[in-house]
Amino acid sequence: MLSEFGLIARYFQQPGLANAGPWSPQLGIGDDCAVMSVPEGYQLVVSMDTLVADVHFPAVASPELIGYRALAVTVSDLAAMGAEPAWFTLGLTLPEANSDWLAGFAEGLQTLAQKVGISLIGGDTTRGPLTITLQVHGLVKKEKWLSRQCAKPGDDIWVTGTLGDAAAWLPYLQQGVEEKPTDENLRTLWNRYYFPTPRVVEAQKAVALGCRCAIDISDGLLADLGHILTMSQVGAQLDFSSLPASQALQQLLPELEKQQQIMLTGGDNYELCFTAPPHLAGDITHSLSPLCPVSRIGQIIETPGVFTTSGQPVSISQQGYQHFN
Amino acid sequence: MLSEFGLIARYFQQPGLANAGPWSPQLGIGDDCAVMSVPEGYQLVVSMDTLVADVHFPAVASPELIGYRALAVTVSDLAAMGAEPAWFTLGLTLPEANSDWLAGFAEGLQTLAQKVGISLIGGDTTRGPLTITLQVHGLVKKEKWLSRQCAKPGDDIWVTGTLGDAAAWLPYLQQGVEEKPTDENLRTLWNRYYFPTPRVVEAQKAVALGCRCAIDISDGLLADLGHILTMSQVGAQLDFSSLPASQALQQLLPELEKQQQIMLTGGDNYELCFTAPPHLAGDITHSLSPLCPVSRIGQIIETPGVFTTSGQPVSISQQGYQHFN
Numbered sequence: 089m090l091s092e093f094g095l096i097a098r099y100f101q102q103p104g105l106a107n108a109g110p111w112s113p114q115l116g117i118g119d120d121c122a123v124m125s126v127p128e129g130y131q132l133v134v135s136m137d138t139l140v141a142d143v144h145f146p147a148v149a150s151p152e153l154i155g156y157r158a159l160a161v162t163v164s165d166l167a168a169m170g171a172e173p174a175w176f177t178l179g180l181t182l183p184e185a186n187s188d189w190l191a192g193f194a195e196g197l198q199t200l201a202q203k204v205g206i207s208l209i210g211g212d213t214t215r216g217p218l219t220i221t222l223q224v225h226g227l228v229k230k231e232k233w234l235s236r237q238c239a240k241p242g243d244d245i246w247v248t249g250t251l252g253d254a255a256a257w258l259p260y261l262q263q264g265v266e267e268k269p270t271d272e273n274l275r276t277l278w279n280r281y282y283f284p285t286p287r288v289v290e291a292q293k294a295v296a297l298g299c300r301c302a303i304d305i306s307d308g309l310l311a312d313l314g315h316i317l318t319m320s321q322v323g324a325q326l327d328f329s330s331l332p333a334s335q336a337l338q339q340l341l342p343e344l345e346k347q348q349q350i351m352l353t354g355g356d357n358y359e360l361c362f363t364a365p366p367h368l369a370g371d372i373t374h375s376l377s378p379l380c381p382v383s384r385i386g387q388i389i390e391t392p393g394v395f396t397t398s399g400q401p402v403s404i405s406q407q408g409y410q411h412f413n
Numbered sequence: 414m415l416s417e418f419g420l421i422a423r424y425f426q427q428p429g430l431a432n433a434g435p436w437s438p439q440l441g442i443g444d445d446c447a448v449m450s451v452p453e454g455y456q457l458v459v460s461m462d463t464l465v466a467d468v469h470f471p472a473v474a475s476p477e478l479i480g481y482r483a484l485a486v487t488v489s490d491l492a493a494m495g496a497e498p499a500w501f502t503l504g505l506t507l508p509e510a511n512s513d514w515l516a517g518f519a520e521g522l523q524t525l526a527q528k529v530g531i532s533l534i535g536g537d538t539t540r541g542p543l544t545i546t547l548q549v550h551g552l553v554k555k556e557k558w559l560s561r562q563c564a565k566p567g568d569d570i571w572v573t574g575t576l577g578d579a580a581a582w583l584p585y586l587q588q589g590v591e592e593k594p595t596d597e598n599l600r601t602l603w604n605r606y607y608f609p610t611p612r613v614v615e616a617q618k619a620v621a622l623g624c625r626c627a628i629d630i631s632d633g634l635l636a637d638l639g640h641i642l643t644m645s646q647v648g649a650q651l652d653f654s655s656l657p658a659s660q661a662l663q664q665l666l667p668e669l670e671k672q673q674q675i676m677l678t679g680g681d682n683y684e685l686c687f688t689a690p691p692h693l694a695g696d697i698t699h700s701l702s703p704l705c706p707v708s709r710i711g712q713i714i715e716t717p718g719v720f721t722t723s724g725q726p727v728s729i730s731q732q733g734y735q736h737f738n
Contacts, residue, residue, distance in 0.1 A: 114456065115560060118561075118644070119494075119560050119561050119562070119644075120460060120490040120491075120493035120494055120559075120560075120561070120627075120628060120629060121458040121459055121460040121490055121491065121493070121494045121496065121551070122458065122459055122460070123456055123457070123458050123494070123553070123558060124456065124457045124458075124459070125456050125457070125555075126451040126456075126457055128453060131439065131448055131449065131450050131451075132448070132449045132450070132451055132457065133446040133447065133448050133449075134446055134447055134449070134502065134534070134535065134548075134550075135445060135446040135447070135535065136502045136503075136504050136535060136536050136537050136546075136548065137504075137537050138504040138505075138506055138537040138538075138539045138546065139539075140539050140540070140541035141541075143539065143540060143541055144539070165445040165446055166446065168445035168446070169444075169445055169446045169448070171446065177459065177461045177548060178461075179461050179462075179463040179504065179546040179548075180463075181463055181465055181544055209459070210459065210460065210461060211461050212461050212462050212463040212546070213463075214463045214464075214465050214468065214469070215465070215468060216465035216466075216468055216542065216544060217541065217542040217544070219506055219541060219542070219544050221461075221463065221504040221537070221546040223461065223502060223504075223548050225459075226446070228448070230450075233448060234445075235440060235444050235445075236443075236444050236445070237444070302445075303445060304445060319443070319444075
């Protein structure tokens, strides 16, 4: 018999998870609600993600990987706002209360929670098909946040890290490969799928420099940049030769066209795509490149749509997010 | 094909649902996060509930009822803190995108949202077995909130409304009765199951009078009062003759012992149980009884455990929450 209260206490009330960040709640797990103070001069930002077993992650994956990745992809939405992670809640639906699974899952959550400084403050555990809902709460200084609506013609388009790596792991996932590969290039893809790095600090630096427009790349560059373009009522010109490919991707997909296609449409990568006026280019490179690669991949234009540098409409299928099954 | 963005826009971005209360978000549905301001002098309280089809509600029930009840039971946690409802997020997992179902579900949510003044600010829709996760966000004045930890020996124990009605509907639910009954007493039970009233205003009045300890009765009086007793490290003496039974319950369960058993252990009722120093009794009756019945059902004592007025330990099975299946 699954005992809700027992479960929560044993696996999720550990100090390392319930007090993983600097923003302790005044009242955490165990009452009807958690109680928090939002410091003066700050605003609250929140995002919720639901991850369904065998749709958004393989149910057979190790619980540590599932926990780490679930929290990482949700925190990535805080990064896309330039927010500082503060608190999260967990709605966990499980077919059965398996101690090993729960311990591993909590460990995976905790590793990411401590990395970004986010504390578990509450949630709900229920019996049913394996589904994970996470809500993350972050803090931004008043009016100092990133949205999808603020791209302006003339802005440069930037991305952090490299593109397409996690998506390039999907075929192996579909073949049922679960173990960490021994091949170094494959291991890079595996790592990029299971251990996405929410670009929290990078985004905060971008906000501090004056950037106001960003999205995290969950569904693929074209799909997610597309949200920025629609909401900002602008278009984009992309320089395909500037798309950042990892060494692993270059070696595993030597054909340039395939490389570009996966960088443009592959999801699950959780890098940041942001725009900035050209005069910030030097500051961005100087400030962000010590943290992670940053690449200027194009420009915002007035004409709606996405075009190559030679003015051709981008005809690659814009189908973005590919569930792994 | 379930299109996440289309669904959200069509059913959940309606003004009546996205702006149902006085606390509009600065940025609502449609970006990576919602952005809200917590007014100075207030604190944020949050709670998350997950409801699984055929565990927490009958999957075949009408979507309006499912939506209304799901939000009502979650908002009830805000009531238990004495909080003012402000915002909610929705994680909805659905086997298929059925327009009729979604329209009905959104309507049910909206009816309750407008009743308590809570705005939908974001969430996630995914494909999978029907599961509803709701997170509610409320506002409390600094340090003016109710918790489970503050019961003191000598306090009176109060409950709002009547007890056991929703639980008395469960046998009919288990028999597959879905339609609104024609019998008046049965209709009362049906109404109490599907349309619980989160005691939001009553709780705020209790806070204003100086009350500091409450819980909402989701799992049954003994189970939930038990949480207060454990967390406050006290016990309780209950006057069974003061337990508030509705006329419907009295007529459908004329045997006193059965009535009392279901009032003590029946869940799904979402009334408030709170404690208060005896000198507040007059104010509580005066202030709350115009809104709903309030009953003083016992007293907090130092000795741990629950006892009758004659000092007998309460031996009725403390099994509280009964899932309907």
